[in-house]
Amino acid sequence: MKTSFIAFWRRNLALAELGIVTNLEYRFNFIIDAFIQPVLTVGIEVLLWLAIFRTAENGLIGGFARENYLAYAVWAPFLGRIAISWMYESMMVEEVVSGSINTILTRPLSFFEYYLSQTLGYKVVTTVFSMTVPLAASYYFDLPVYYDRLPLMFGLVIYYVLLVHTMSFIVATLGFYLTRVRSFTLLKNLTLLLLGGELVPIDLMPKALAEVLLILPFSSGVYIPLAYLTGRGDAQLLWNGFFNVTWALAFCGLLSYVLWSKGVKQYTGTGA
């Protein structure tokens, strides 16, 4: 039992390292991905919020001051980058559709863990480097951020990444049944962007819609962690986020198990 766990741990650590090394190989790519793109996005969103507050009555919107929104605008694009999967999902889909998944199926590890560990390695290295920007901006501009809440906030984001990876796995398994599934990735990720609260804090939306979005697990990717970090929400909201991700994980886990089992059985090995 102990030996098998050590083997599992070593194997996945090696895969996580593979994810890190692969992404750091082309440093310029990495810098643009982890720093420049989110920084530009932050710049534009901050300017938008400053323009909105120029005409805001009482200096408050939805009960919160300008600094609260600036804090949200500074952090949201960075969390959004972590809580979404484009690259690894495309790779997983390609493996299934092209038939190159054969090389993984014959190894003593699962397709799910092979990509999960790499995804987590990539997310960790991206987080470590890119989070310096919102941290420095929050500190320098004295934005309302509860730094002691950071560990729990990251805990929820990483837990959410597990859900996102499971959804990516589901999209990839669809490759067993359909020849083209690229549009599923696009649709899934855009829906996550819309429902996650990256564009605008969910509490600004109409009350009924906001309540629905908070029940769904997708708000645990950006809105709930940020609401908790910036003081828009309390610990109760965060635990609701953990709960929502848990039931979504159970549902997606079951669905992915069924799709994978059926898909592998009918897979012919020379390409789906």
Next chain:
Amino acid sequence: MSGNLSTVIKKYLSLYKAFFKASLVADLEYRLNFVFLVFAEFVWYSTQLILFEVLYRHTSIIGNWNLAQMRVFIFLVLFVDSIYMILWDPNFSSFTDNVRKGSLDLLLMKPINSMFMLSSQRISVSHLPCFFITGAGLIWALAQLPDFNWYKLFWLLILIPSGLSVIFCGRFALNSTSIIFTRADFLQYIWYSLFRLGLRPDAIYSGFVRIILIFVLPFAMVASIPARMLLEPPSYWMLAWGMILPFILFYLLKKYWNYCLRFYSSASS
């Protein structure tokens, strides 16, 4: 001379017709994928609309536009974006792969303009519904404005092509850089970040940044300036800039493309 020109135009139009047919057949081959692509585009366009609809629930003015004026801007930006997506996006998305895998060799050897071949081979049919819906949305948004002078729409005949030239030349130039570098995925990231500048009204930028967005990285020409021409008294120097800009951009792009090609050493250059 004019006979030659008309022959060339006919040749390119017939090529474009063939590209369109091939793209239509390719897109409709996988129907479920096609339906999901159309749906995904609607989700993306909805996010842009919803953002401002939500913001205007809490404020009456952003920049110096009210909600009715902002709707004109948003539908205009989405309309221009849909044209770009239909005509060029699939080609630009596969540009770096063409360079890395060496298929650029084949395209360069064809007896037609290499820039045309690289940018126009694939047409995104899945964006056609978005084109019609955002166009209808623009007309609807303009109809909501009191006393809108519909003759102003003629300005768009100059300004939309000008905005499209900004997108085309910007993306083509960035992609051309992939010939110089080995792996250039970052160019896509840079493009999407820069393009976001055009998705927001120029009124949120002020001073130096705004000047840069009009003259240096002219993303304000994509929709902000055209929207201003529709919503505000016409600025003739802006119109003149809109007419000159495509010529400057295409001249610079051609120079840069030829410069980048000097670095090309066939597959995996």
